[in-house]
Amino acid sequence: TCAPDYYRWTQWIFLQFLEAGLAYQKEAAVNWDPVDQTVLANEQVDSDGRSWRSGAMVERRLLRQWFLKITDYAEQLLTDLDKLDGWPERVKLMQANWIGKSVGARVTFKTKDDQDIVIFTTRPDTLWGATFMVLSPEHPLVESLTTEAQRAAVETYQKEAAAKSEVERTADDRSKTGVFTGGYATNPVNGEQVPVWIADYVLMDYGTGAIMAVPAHDQRDFDFAQAFGLDIVQVVFAPDADPVEAAPLAEAYSDNASGVLQNSGPLDGLTVPKAKKRVIKYLEEQGIGTAQTTYRLRDWLISRQRYWGVPIPVIHCPDCGTVPVPEADLPVELPEDVTFAGRGPSPLAKLDHWVNVDCPTCGTPAKRETDTMDTFIDSSWYFLRYCDANNDQQVFDKGKVNDWMAVDQYVGGIEHAILHLLYSRFFTKVLRDRGLLNVDEPFKRLLTQGMVQGMTYKNPVSGKYIPSESVADPSHPMDPETGEPLEVFYEKMSKSKYNGTAPGAVLAKYGADTARMFVLFKAPPEKDLEWDDADVEGQFRFLNRVWRLVQEFALVEPKPAANELSKAEKDLRRAIHTAIKDVTEDFEGDYQFNTAVSELMKLSNALSDYQDKASAVYEEGIRTLIAMLAPFAPHIAEELWQAIGETESVHRAPWPQVDPDALVVDEIPLVIQVMGKTRGTIQVPSKSDKAALEQLAKESELAQRY
């Protein structure tokens, strides 16, 4: 994605976004990584407020930046999750959470001097219970609402809030802080005067930055009211049979299911769901509010003050404003004659000959945009380019993309749940709406594979991690210095925890085939894998057994195929074809390679136990085993394939096919239960009808005994 013949098209796609009105600049309080000296998208800041890349605490800065309007696609990105049957529920939920849809209403409260305070609420049915309002400290109306008596307190609070980071403001500590502005507003449904407060738990960038507070029915509002003695609690719904009074309320009453509205004018007597519908109509009739849906998803900030990235292909002209670079001038290449001065501002900004250009529209001197794009842009469409990777005329051929897409199976880590996987869905939908392709969703099936974890020794007293080499007796691990017993557990590998495994050492000792077999066998692909040297040994043993089995077989002179198979031969043949069936199903289904490997082991065991090594069925078994081993242990399988006299590569050999006849059994063990208890089995002909089976069961020794 860093090659100009790729990012040329990344820039072209950016221009498509620009043309569609989906790329724009705005000044906003953004996430600034002080270590990498760049801004970051919301998705790239973890819940502790740290940069996904540098790990530094992110600061807020007011900067003019480029954004992509992913919010325009919030609803589609949410509803189309239902189409993704092949995705883990967990990932879909994380995306739904991140998009954060809330359905409710905007309602306008009036101040004394007739200014509008617009609030957003998901509970417009509780409007009659609103007894105060809270604005975000940054809310533009705070200044005019604040009375002289309260001004000092309000300004102090605003300063404190501004100094706090987003994380501090939303930290675990739920104790409420806030200040009364001295101002009042009118509740539009009942004309009550309600005091207006400011508090930092109300966030300027969600909803409208202002809320109505309903202490009787919202626990946060209740807590706030208690903390500040706002004891006007108006109850507006209650269980029908058990009206709740204001006075004894110990906590907010928020059981919506059984509530019936009271003290609420036109809503009285309605259930909560009905009141929610009715109130919207009422607000609209009265001209005081409308239905509204909000999303937590924010537009995607894509500007980066980094050198390594795709230059944003626009030119800033003093006369024409922001002008896109004409398609014919793409790519805007990253200059190579830059000077890096450690960490600091992007070196692009200092490169005058690159920055200074003529405006493509009017020809007057202008300046290039020096920000580059978030690298997640590059990876949001590469799967489309894969369909037509060498096209130098267009981004990709529509026919080819429609033919190949969507991706049948995507494999990736859970860490991309709300990053790459959301961005790629967004890009696919935008490019579809630009008429460039016909698919709605890029990835049909998603497998989030687990991580490899290492065996970790930790002294629970000192908290120190101990390298495994220092542990003398692994069955009773002790701290070599203090003799204290150690905790043993599995955790993500890390140098500081001495729990890593050097792949080179494993490969040198056992070979790549063993390592691969171990990884596939140890756990199903979506689960974390606990690296255990003893299990690696186990795989090594298995491959050695197969090796010996084939070497022994190579010395035997096989007999020609018999017309009539003995019972032993039939049994072996059934084992062979059961293995083919099961391994094939593991490949075609959910990639449960752990059970596929175990099927290979079973087949190997069956062959190992089989006496007549010269039988043609035995030979079939050996050939089948090697052929099915090939995808798991390609080197050994190739070697063994030659050992049995083949000259072509095993990897070109056809995959073994199931012979349904081989799976048929003449006799099956029938489970006998007497009075609901399993008592044993009897052998019965597999083609018996119900009456015959009942007869056999009644005559059986088990039936006599119980």
Added chain:
RNA sequence: GCGGAUGUGGCGGAAUUGGUAGACGCGCUAGAUUUAGGUUCUAGUGUCUUCGGACGUGGGGGUUCAAGUCCCUUCAUCCGCACCA
């Protein structure tokens, strides 16, 4: 707090539509081979047992001839989101 997932031997994990729970592997026990250790091979390995059996898939209850699987309830662990109005 909200949402989701998962609970099966000493361990990792298997078990089609409800039909012999614990496949396969690790580990462990005993024996054989070996000067010894390792390797390799054989047998055993859910718990209890008066050797007849009984019990057993986090706990409790239910449906069924039959439940790891279906229903109700409860507990625990992990993950995501979290003052989102």
